[in-house]
Amino acid sequence: MSKTAQSVWENCLSFIKDNIQEQAYKTWFEPIQSVDLTDNALSIQVPSKFFYEWLEEHYVKLLKVALTKELGPNAKLLYKIKMENSYNNKLPFTHQIPSNDRQAVKPQEVDVPIVQKDPELKNPFIIPGIRNINIDSQLNSNYSFDNFLEGDSNRLARSAGMAVANKPGGTSFNPLLIFGGVGLGKTHLAHAIGVEIKEKHPEKTVLYISAEIFTQQYIESVKKNTRNDFIHFYQLIDVLIIDDVQFLSGKSGTQDVFFHIFNHLHQNGKQVILTSDKAPVDMQDIEQRLLSRFKWGLSAELHQPDYETRISILKNILYRDGVEMPEEIIEYVAKNIKSNVRELEGAIISLIAQSSFNKKEVTIELAKQVVEKFVKNIKREISVDYIQKIISDYFQLDIETLQSKTRKRDVVQARQLAMFFAKKYTKNSLASIGSQIGNRDHATVLHACKTVDNLVSTDKQFRKFVDDLNKKLSQ
Structure with a gap:
């Protein structure tokens, strides 16, 4: 039987999975796709240059052993780096890199109209009339990397944050989007990155602001006919940190002005850091052109701590x-x-x-x-684990069966209900829900939610299941 890129990579993954921790495997290897197999050279596609650099630094020996087992001593590994860029409807940017070549990969440069800077700048964070741009960063120095403890649940986000702090605007993860549920440390990490940048790069202008305050400032600037001053101020920032960016949902005017500010900062090598309670794919009422920019860099999820x-x-x-x-x-x-x-x-x-x-x-x-x-x-923060326990008890199943691959109708329906209620009652991303319920992908979760909606309107018995579980979960 002839080998294919997919079969070789699947065998490599099987070996890798047995030799590293599960969370590390999910973070660094699940997102990789096999692309091509030519002679002894396997091409794989990774989401960003950051992924490529991390794999080369931390897992190159493991990859070499796995690939050698499959393709022999002359095995080679090539990387294709996919970077999203929606300008002018151009195709995704890819670049092929031999595994020992660390050449820089940059997205295509494009021109976006921006408003010219006005020397008479109005700065909402300093007293009017005082001409200086020593902007108060609005950072809380109590939130630092020292007291943001690393674990499997936050390692990717923390590592990316440290890299950004060392070289703001100079890494491939710009913007850095940190997302996750309530109380997992998004705001802490955002402040920690800003505090570290101020310490290592005192010449940089850093600003932390919530999306809600940003919106209020924009509305005020429109009322006072100072919209250009508002834009000019934000174009001065070297590192812009916007907390709870999902708050921009449905606010088309604020999204439009942020779109132009983002483009200006990104094109000029400035760093943008965002936090959100959900991944870009799960954000509602955010313009596609803005979502595409959120995906340019790295989206790192914070999970519940182990x-x-x-x-x-x-x-x-x-x-x-x-x-x-x-x-x-x-x-x-x-x-x-x-x-x-x-x-x-x-x-x-x-x-x-x-x-x-x-x-x-x-x-x-x-x-x-x-x-x-x-x-x-305290108000109960319903977790995916808690939902699975309630549903398993209700249907008299054990959680292992609920998460298993079985296609028995009663188990499938219970599993779909678990996904449906996880989406309803938690702020986890679809991908996170799927990974916690039997290691499914986000498309499976989306399909489960649609199936439940359809059955509720057509099946009385199924509707009773939903009503009963709703009561149990809302108690």
Whole structure:
């Protein structure tokens, strides 16, 4: 049987998967596609130059062993780097690189009309009349890389953030889009990147702003007929950090002005950093031309922290506050609060306070009381894991069966309902939902949601399933 690019790469992936952690495999190898096999040279397509550089730096030996097993000692690996560029409807930019050649790959340069700078600049962050551009960065220095602990759940985003901080505007991930659910550290990481840039590149003008404030400023500039001043101000920024960019949804005027500001900054080698509660593919009511720019650089997702990372976060808080606590208490809190970093921090701080103010010894019993009250008193952040448990219990299935490849009708429907409710009740991306429910892709999740919608309107029994589960999940 003759070998194909796909069969060779699938065999390589099988070997690689057995030799690295699951999260690393999902982050660095699942997005790769096989392209071509010529003689002993396998071509693979990676999403960005950043991917290529990371693979070469961290996994080149593993790739060499895997490829040699498949193609022999003379095996070669070639990269094709896909970079999206929607200007003039041109095709995606690709470039072929031998695995030992680190030549730079740049997107095509294009011209976009911009408004000329006005020397009489109006700066919304300094007192009018004072001519200086020492803009207050609006950064919170308490948010740093030092207290943003690395784990499998955030390694890609944190590594990309560090690279941007070292060389703002000079990497292939511009813009850097950090996305994920509530309380996972998007804002912390955005501030940390800005703080690091200010420290390493004091000559750079850095500005952090929420999309909501950006929108309010734009509306005010339209009212006062100072729209050009607004644009000119933002064209001065070297590093623009916009938090919660999904807030621009449906605001066509603000999207239009941001589109032109983005183009100007990007063309002039300035860095743009964005945060969002969802991936570009899941954003609603955002213009396609703007979404295409969000995809130019790197989109990095923050996941729920794993157990080891939760332990590290708790120990870091205790060390910071000079508090000692038994290991079993730390482990109990880490095991019982899984949803996000914010809740984890809140729980341990509440426990410290209870112990300190009431002069109680920190025991497992006290930890149980505090954690239970804390979880009850906050609005529940429903997770994909929680949804799968509710649905598995309802249909009397185990979670392994729910996530399995079986095509039995009752299991398929339960799985589709899990995807449907995960999309409804969580802010996870479709890709993230699919990966947590049996390692499916985002297209499978989308199909499941459409199927559930159709069955609700045509099948009474199925509608009862949905109503029952809705009640259980909204309790």
